[in-house]
Amino acid sequence: xxxxxxxxxxxxxxxxxxxxxxxxxxxxxxxxxxxxxxxxxxxxxxxxxxxxxxxxxxxxxxxxxxxxxxxxxxxxxxxxxxxxxxxxxxxxxxxxxxxxxxxxxxxxxxxxxxxxx
Numbered sequence: 636x637x638x639x640x641x642x643x644x645x646x647x648x649x650x651x652x653x654x655x656x657x658x659x660x661x662x663x664x665x666x667x668x669x670x671x672x673x674x675x676x677x678x679x680x681x682x683x684x685x686x687x688x689x690x691x692x693x694x695x696x697x698x699x700x701x702x703x704x705x706x707x708x709x710x711x712x713x714x715x716x717x718x719x720x721x722x723x724x725x726x727x728x729x730x731x732x733x734x735x736x737x738x739x740x741x742x743x744x745x746x747x748x749x750x751x752x
């Protein structure tokens with residue numbers, strides 16, 4: 636799969652306990668992005684954060700949270716990201732979604748992908 640040098644980064648901020656159709660929302664978003672052949676998605680788990688409600692979510696030992704902040708980052712062409720947004724809108728009830736233009740420096744498969752000889 637080719638990825639243009641001028642691409643878009645979609646960033647989705649949500650909580651670990653958010654759900655969609657009886658599964659974790661972050662998992663549903665990543666699986667849907669994969670199903671639609673987007674270039675890639677990564678879920679990042681934050682040890683601490685707060686959102687619009689100012690409620691603090693933290694992983695401190697004395698105050699274990701079951702709703703730590705998560706960020707999903709998806710990079711692809713602007714056209715493919717724009718086509719994904721209506722699906723995302725139907726899945727995400729709260730949180731924050733941002734989009735920014737990025738310059739792709741390198742996009743190559745890892746050791747688990749076949750490489751040309």
